[in-house]
Amino acid sequence: MAASQQETAxxxxxxxxxxxxxxxxxxxxxxxxxRQDVADDLSQEVFCRAWKARQRYSEQGNTRAYLLRIADRxxxxxxxxxxxxxxxxxxxxxxxxxxxxxxxxxxxxALAEEVAExxxxxxxxxxxxxxxxxxxxxxxxxxxxxADTVGCPLNTTLSHCRRGLETLRKLLLVEKKP
Amino acid sequence: xxxxxxxxxxxxEQATSAxxxxxxxxxxxxxxxxxxxxxxxxxxxxxxxxxAPTIVPLRTPRxxxxxxxxxxxxAALAASLLIAVASVLMSNRPVQPIAGGxxxxxxxxxxxxxxxxxxxxxAAKPAxxxxxxxxxxREATPARQVRSAPxxxxxxxxxxxxxxxxxxxxNLISLQQQxxxxxxxxxxxxxxxxxxxxxxxxxxL
Numbered sequence: 001m002a003a004s005q006q007e008t009a010x011x012x013x014x015x016x017x018x019x020x021x022x023x024x025x026x027x028x029x030x031x032x033x034x035r036q037d038v039a040d041d042l043s044q045e046v047f048c049r050a051w052k053a054r055q056r057y058s059e060q061g062n063t064r065a066y067l068l069r070i071a072d073r074x075x076x077x078x079x080x081x082x083x084x085x086x087x088x089x090x091x092x093x094x095x096x097x098x099x100x101x102x103x104x105x106x107x108x109x110a111l112a113e114e115v116a117e118x119x120x121x122x123x124x125x126x127x128x129x130x131x132x133x134x135x136x137x138x139x140x141x142x143x144x145x146x147a148d149t150v151g152c153p154l155n156t157t158l159s160h161c162r163r164g165l166e167t168l169r170k171l172l173l174v175e176k177k178p
Numbered sequence: 179x180x181x182x183x184x185x186x187x188x189x190x191e192q193a194t195s196a197x198x199x200x201x202x203x204x205x206x207x208x209x210x211x212x213x214x215x216x217x218x219x220x221x222x223x224x225x226x227x228x229x230a231p232t233i234v235p236l237r238t239p240r241x242x243x244x245x246x247x248x249x250x251x252x253a254a255l256a257a258s259l260l261i262a263v264a265s266v267l268m269s270n271r272p273v274q275p276i277a278g279g280x281x282x283x284x285x286x287x288x289x290x291x292x293x294x295x296x297x298x299x300x301a302a303k304p305a306x307x308x309x310x311x312x313x314x315x316r317e318a319t320p321a322r323q324v325r326s327a328p329x330x331x332x333x334x335x336x337x338x339x340x341x342x343x344x345x346x347x348x349n350l351i352s353l354q355q356q357x358x359x360x361x362x363x364x365x366x367x368x369x370x371x372x373x374x375x376x377x378x379x380x381x382x383l
Contacts, residue, residue: 027226111224118221136194137219143187158186162211165193169214172221 014051021064022047025071028138031122032075032130042078046071068139069149072131121171129164132157 025046030039049070050057057066122130128150135146147157192204193211204212 023226027222030226031222114221114224118225121218121221133194133218137222140196143190154187155183158183158190161190161194162186165190165211165214168218169210172214172217173210 010051010054013054014047017050017063017067018047021067024064024138025067028068028134029071029075031118031134032071033078034119034122038078042071042074045074049074062139062141065139065141065145065149068135068141072135072149117172121168124167124171125164126160128152128160129167132160133164133168136161 022043026039026043029042029046030036033039033042046067050067125133131150132146135141135149136143139146141149143157143161144154147154150157152160189204189208190211192199193208194215195212199212
């Protein structure tokens with residue numbers, strides 16, 4: 001009886017996690033690996049690992065950061081294994097995330113442009129900058145926490161972040177200006 | 179932007195904060211970085227899938243319900259099998275001659291009369307008639323075998339159990355001998371009676 005109640009509570013917590021953080025985790029993974037199918041698989045893996053470790057996981061701390069740490073580790077493992085990590089170009093993004101049929105053509109065109117711009121921006125960032133900025137964006141993690149996650153000193157993390165932001169500013173703001 | 183780590187950290191935290199900040203709180207450089215950060219965020223949100231992927235929790239298999247009676251039954255079955263195997267092995271164990279020849283030393287000496295009578299009758303009579311004698315012969319055979327077993331140099335068993343077994347064997351042999359003597363006497367009497375009966379029939383008396 002108590003076991004089934006515990007199980008129900010765990011399942012509810014899992015559902016809450018997916019509802020609250022599923023999109024962020026998937027967005028982080030998609031931006032990191034830039035392949036829809038891989039991001040889908042990794043998202044599943046992140047939540048499954050979190051589910052398996054639910055007994056060890058204490059509710060203290062940021063759940064999203066916890067999930068993103070798992071996601072980040074999975075991406076690193078994937079890169080270490082040397083599996084194909086094909087970066088999507090704008091067409092790839094469109095193919096995997098097709099514009100809704102209901103969307104107006106102008107909106108669809110704007111979305112396609114945004115996707116192309118994002119792809120370009122992500123390609124301009126170094127892997128470390130991308131990782132740090134995405135962890136900051138999706139996990140809202142503190143810089144010390146990010147430094148611990150990526151395993152580099154705080155100063156290095158801050159430098160990567162600043163350089164990444166400067167690259168983005170140049171790309172998204174300065175070059176865009178007529 | 180200065181390179182003091184603490185100030186840099188604070189500046190970057192401001193620039194990348196998720197909460198809206200008043201532009202008056204930041205210097206121009208941080209404001210520019212924040213602008214880039216917000217543009218980057220907009221792109222990420224715009225390109226993100228409209229729906230989260232379907233994620234299914236992998237259910238860990240529930241441990242099988244334990245049934246204590248099954249375990250108890252299995253344990254009882256295993257124990258009974260062990261006992262059965264052990265008893266079969268013990269019963270099939272060959273009889274070892276006891277060192278010092280307990281049976282040979284202490285074997286009861288049958289009375290010469292009885293023995294002679296039995297052997298004489300057994301030799302004289304055909305087998306079906308002297309069923310008791312045949313039985314006696316059959317039962318006496320193991321004792322004879324024990325007696326005639328060669329005294330080898332095999333190590334003797336000198337533990338308590340063997341001593342008890344030797345004593346029990348001795349008692350058994352003595353009882354057997356007594357029974358042989360008695361049955362020999364009965365056999366003799368029966369034979370005499372049969373002889374008298376046949377003499378009466380033949381009118382030879």
